Amino acid sequence: MKISGAYTVPVAQERAYQLLQDPAILAQCMPGADHLDKVGDNEYEMKMKMSIASIGGLFAGKVRLMDQSPPESFRLVVDGSGKIGFVKGDGALTLIPQGDSTEVKYEGEVQVGGTIASVGQRLLDTTSKLIIKKFFEKFSELAAQSALT
């Protein structure tokens, strides 16, 4: 499944880039994640407790940051699996300066498999949009706070 979209975050490009590379920030923005453990260069392990509708599940996975060219773009690769299925995501993020704020464009491919995919086809599109929206809402909130301090 292809995904794409854009969000505007309330900090300048360089700051936005810096924050998007910060594992402590990323961990707070991923819905249901509590922390990222560094396992290599730009590679982290995480546990995510997802709960959408009545569906709940624990996912364990890896996050990798690749092809970094600050402060414009990088790739975010997420790979997770749990009892109810697996998720693989690979997205290119581009940061476009807009004065004091930054437009973050994303474009990528998400693969979902296992029980959750076989029974939840109808819901994958809306659900992945919801997760991405939650990520950027939280990120904007944290970025706005960091701009104040």
Next chain:
Amino acid sequence: MIAQNFEYSSPANLKDALGLLSKDDTKALAGGMSLIPLMKLRLAAPATVVDLGRIPDLNYIREEGGTMRIGATTTHYQVESSALIRSRCPLLAEAASNIGDIQVRNMGTIGGSIAHADPAADYPASLLALETKVVLVTAKGQREVAISDFFVDTFTTALDTGELIREVIVPVEEQSVGTSYHKMVQPASGFAIVGVAARVKKAGGKIVMARVGVTGLSGKPYRAINVEKALEGTAGSATDIQKAAALVADGVDANSDLHASADYRKHLARVYAMRALTVALSRTV
């Protein structure tokens, strides 16, 4: 498949239910049309399930001061077949009669459906067009939320942890208002690929009130206010309806899945908005 083990309780009154629901990892069970399949597939595994089905105080249909109050565990079939709802709020009866199949309508409840907030559910389109209020209750008290604030996003509502829907409040329809609900059904599941509910009122040859609710098109159901505005003040001719209905998907981030692409869904929304509005207008007095 068989669900994971869980504790089951079936309290006889609302107070006990709210007490039980304040604990962690507990789910409320109404008709079980969404929760039970998810549990059987082990996509959901709550530690405790609180069955609301034996609380008489949640199952009722009442007329009160120009409104209809419908208890949360009232089934779709009860709504569809109630003489009171059919005469006082026919749109809701029509919406209920369009849900899933007869088995689902016999078990599924109005509270369960909106608490689950499936983006393709039928009720939301009509409830939005009716400007419904939802009464939410916790052990500490109750509050009233407008339906447009109740639906926050896909599967996400204004319900707090431990909070239950007590009832929904819809207006008693004026005789002069015409209503209609039209949907493109997904035949395997009975869900709406797109569904549009319309309410219109005419006076002196002009449309003086229009309400349009849309489900299935995007992550959350919405009221198409631009369509309403475009229609109000017109005579409601076929051209007026067509022009207004053409706006229904404007600026909407449409869903896409294996049943319907985003563009096709937007097209369906325009077609079904036109049909719903045409029929609603033909029912005005």
